[in-house]
Amino acid sequence: MIESLNKAFCALPGVGNKTAQRFVYHLLERNREGGMSLAKALVDVMEHVKHCTSCRTLSEKTLCHICASEVRDASQLCVVETPTNIHAIEQSGVYKGKYFVLSGYLSPIDGIGASELGLDELEQKLTNQNIKEIILATNATVEGEVTAHYIASMAKQFDIQITRIAHGIPIGGELEYTDINTIAHALLGRKKYD
Amino acid sequence: MIESLNKAFCALPGVGNKTAQRFVYHLLERNREGGMSLAKALVDVMEHVKHCTSCRTLSEKTLCHICASEVRDASQLCVVETPTNIHAIEQSGVYKGKYFVLSGYLSPIDGIGASELGLDELEQKLTNQNIKEIILATNATVEGEVTAHYIASMAKQFDIQITRIAHGIPIGGELEYTDINTIAHALLGRKKYD
Ligand SMILES: [Zn+2]
Ligand SMILES: [Zn+2]
Numbered sequence: 001m002i003e004s005l006n007k008a009f010c011a012l013p014g015v016g017n018k019t020a021q022r023f024v025y026h027l028l029e030r031n032r033e034g035g036m037s038l039a040k041a042l043v044d045v046m047e048h049v050k051h052c053t054s055c056r057t058l059s060e061k062t063l064c065h066i067c068a069s070e071v072r073d074a075s076q077l078c079v080v081e082t083p084t085n086i087h088a089i090e091q092s093g094v095y096k097g098k099y100f101v102l103s104g105y106l107s108p109i110d111g112i113g114a115s116e117l118g119l120d121e122l123e124q125k126l127t128n129q130n131i132k133e134i135i136l137a138t139n140a141t142v143e144g145e146v147t148a149h150y151i152a153s154m155a156k157q158f159d160i161q162i163t164r165i166a167h168g169i170p171i172g173g174e175l176e177y178t179d180i181n182t183i184a185h186a187l188l189g190r191k192k193y194d
Numbered sequence: 195m196i197e198s199l200n201k202a203f204c205a206l207p208g209v210g211n212k213t214a215q216r217f218v219y220h221l222l223e224r225n226r227e228g229g230m231s232l233a234k235a236l237v238d239v240m241e242h243v244k245h246c247t248s249c250r251t252l253s254e255k256t257l258c259h260i261c262a263s264e265v266r267d268a269s270q271l272c273v274v275e276t277p278t279n280i281h282a283i284e285q286s287g288v289y290k291g292k293y294f295v296l297s298g299y300l301s302p303i304d305g306i307g308a309s310e311l312g313l314d315e316l317e318q319k320l321t322n323q324n325i326k327e328i329i330l331a332t333n334a335t336v337e338g339e340v341t342a343h344y345i346a347s348m349a350k351q352f353d354i355q356i357t358r359i360a361h362g363i364p365i366g367g368e369l370e371y372t373d374i375n376t377i378a379h380a381l382l383g384r385k386k387y388d
Contacts (some may be wrong), residue, residue, distance in 0.1 A: 001235075001238055001239055001242060001243060001254050002239060002243060002252065002254075004235045004238070004239075005232075005235040005236060005238070005239045007235075008228070008231050008232040008234075008235040008236075009232065011221075011225055011228035011229075011231070011232065012217045012220065012221070012232075013216055013217065013220045014213070014216070019208070021278060021281070022207055022208070022278075022370075023206045023207065024239065025252070025276065025277060025278050026206065026207045027205075027206070027236075027239075027240065028239065028240070028243055028252055029252075029276070029277075031205055032240045034202070034205035035205075035236050035239070035240040036236070036237065036240050037202050037205070038199075038202040038203065038205060038206075038233075038236055039232075039233040039234075039236035039237045039240070040202075040233075041195075041198045041199040041201075041202040042199060042202075042221075042229050042230070042232055042233035042236075043230065043233045044195055044198070044199070045195055045196060045198075045199045045218065045221075045222065045229070046221065046222070046226045046229040046230050046233070048195060049195060049196060049222055058196065058219070058222055058223075060195050060196075082219065082223070083219060083223075084215060084216075084219050087215070176216075
């Protein structure tokens with residue numbers, strides 16, 4: 001039984017057997033209530049958190065709070081790889097537009113092509129909505145650049161500005177691990193995609 | 195809701211907000227089933243794992259499998275600070291006796307005195323059972339040494355050998371993070387406590 005819990009913890013990223021063991025013993029010896037709360041929170045979230053039908057981020061409601069907001073500028077659309085990236089950008093405090101979340105990055109080898117990534121939906125958005133600028137905020141990795149390039153090519157058919165988040169972000173780094181000042185800088189210094 | 199799960203994960207030792215966030219998104223985006231399994235395993239373990247009535251380690255049964263075993267040498271009693279330490283010693287493969295698990299180490303400041311530690315039970319064991327050797331395998335920390343010293347003083351009233359696990363284990367280190375060869379060495383090289 002303890003072994004099953006150990007294994008279940010190992011499903012978490014970066015958690016090996018030793019760490020899992022520490023988690024289990026800590027909860028059992030010092031915080032059983034914490035263990036039960038964690039179980040309850042897990043069930044709640046796994047069962048109720050879906051994807052926003054508009055931007056595809058994780059959300060308990062059909063529309064996330066950013067998509068539902070009337071004060072956010074709907075003419076700007078910032079494209080990111082993951083919901084955590086939205087969180088990082090929001091913390092920088094300099095962006096007031098909307099978002100679109102890809103399912104990661106283009107990776108034909110793993111079977112993730114344009115439609116798996118959500119680019120069909122993105123194209124529809126650009127067709128139907130009054131978007132004036134698309135900000136490509138995929139990661140500064142090779143995959144992120146390739147993905148940004150692909151989206152830029154697709155977006156060229158529309159009369160909108162295509163910008164790329166500035167490379168204040170260290171090359172090879174990921175948004176998720178960048179401090180918010182650098183993110184703010186990178187957003188404010190964004191340049192036209194060419 | 196996601197925030198509650200974040201917080202619940204932060205109850206785990208060494209898990210901060212950033213790590214918790216990675217856990218949550220990983221489960222939501224890639225392994226919801228894993229999240230549900232973790233929840234179920236948590237409830238199972240928190241509800242059903244108690245303490246062995248004989249050695250006080252964590253166990254689903256009244257008697258743990260080591261206490262219940264008839265092939266283990268009941269004349270040897272190895273005293274450790276935590277259930278994980280039993281696991282570490284078992285992995286070294288050189289010990290065939292029984293165990294007694296303290297509730298950590300003596301720490302009068304935190305209100306952990308002899309009886310909170312389980313020393314009353316230990317004394318009863320030494321009184322009632324036919325134990326020939328008590329092996330003090332508390333950690334090689336200041337607290338572990340003080341605890342070992344205290345138990346040795348108490349055990350002197352009985353006609354038993356009192357030994358201390360050898361200091362092959364780095365001073366200041368904890369059993370839990372020691373490789374099994376060092377643990378084997380330390381056990382085999384144990385010396386009479388004086
Ligand atoms: Zn949304
Ligand atoms: Zn036992």
